[in-house]
Amino acid sequence: MRNRGPAFVKGHGTQNDFVILPDVDGELELTDERVRALCDRQRGLGADGVLRVIRTAALPDAPADVPAEAWFMDYRNADGSIAEMCGNGVRVFARYLVESGLAEPGELLVGTRAGVRPVRTHDDGRVTVQMGQVKFFGESSTTVSGVRLAGVAIDVGNPHLACVSEVDVEALDLTTAPLHDAALFPEGVNVEFVRPLGGDEVRMRVHERGVGETRSCGTGTVAATAAALRAAGQDTGRRVVHIPGGTVEVEITPTGSTLTGPAVLVAGGELDADWWQHP
Numbered sequence: 001m002r003n004r005g006p007a008f009v010k011g012h013g014t015q016n017d018f019v020i021l022p023d024v025d026g027e028l029e030l031t032d033e034r035v036r037a038l039c040d041r042q043r044g045l046g047a048d049g050v051l052r053v054i055r056t057a058a059l060p061d062a063p064a065d066v067p068a069e070a071w072f073m074d075y076r077n078a079d080g081s082i083a084e085m086c087g088n089g090v091r092v093f094a095r096y097l098v099e100s101g102l103a104e105p106g107e108l109l110v111g112t113r114a115g116v117r118p119v120r121t122h123d124d125g126r127v128t129v130q131m132g133q134v135k136f137f138g139e140s141s142t143t144v145s146g147v148r149l150a151g152v153a154i155d156v157g158n159p160h161l162a163c164v165s166e167v168d169v170e171a172l173d174l175t176t177a178p179l180h181d182a183a184l185f186p187e188g189v190n191v192e193f194v195r196p197l198g199g200d201e202v203r204m205r206v207h208e209r210g211v212g213e214t215r216s217c218g219t220g221t222v223a224a225t226a227a228a229l230r231a232a233g234q235d236t237g238r239r240v241v242h243i244p245g246g247t248v249e250v251e252i253t254p255t256g257s258t259l260t261g262p263a264v265l266v267a268g269g270e271l272d273a274d275w276w277q278h279p
């Protein structure tokens, strides 16, 4: 390596993978092009998204309800777009804070564009995130692999269309974006395909806004659980969600929701300064 550029860490939550960029005082210029290059699996490090670690006080457009002293997860999708929330990202972000000494293990708060998310890190590598209230805002449908599937529109801080059916989700072609109603989802949507497996278990695949198919989506698993519970005539309850990248547990209560799953840090290093200037 010729010149030392910004530090990075690579991590994942159930194989939803991220480049973590520590930028405590907000000195990095995180352009869309740099995000796209970092996430590119051929010309960059490769990831579904970027998690910039920044003090809330250093982020000019941070939401007013996030305390200035909280760590803020500045999340970007692989295409460079900004999203309000990322459930797997929060788990990986919290693991990074603890491993790097920026936070104590146990209870901590993470600021996001969807508001503050209370988090608990566990000794076994799992992390539990309080994901907030799940809001239903309509019914819709999508078409994928020539099949039309009904779904419910759900806000978990970011928008989702969760489609519960008996269709074999493994057989769906998610190489192109499933169709969606642009009037109901003017900012785009994450689409979940959910098959109940019996008991409290479901299988899910997801096509994420700004990324494509990913091996897991934390907010998506919460939306999938809420939709699966509704399909079973329940407002609250728990589901074990199997995604291609592993398994997470979700609980919906009358006042909120929790997501529990693993968070893994894989490697760290420094970007080449010249690459960073002209990625």
Ligand SMILES: N[C@@H](CCC[C@H](N)C(=O)O)C(=O)O
Binding pocket: 016, 077, 082, 083, 084, 085, 086, 087, 088, 089, 158, 159, 190, 208, 209, 210, 211, 214, 216, 217, 218, 219, 220
């Ligand atoms: N993978 C994330 C969701 C990331 C944001 C999403 N693609 C969007 O644009 O809303 C998760 O784990 O929740």
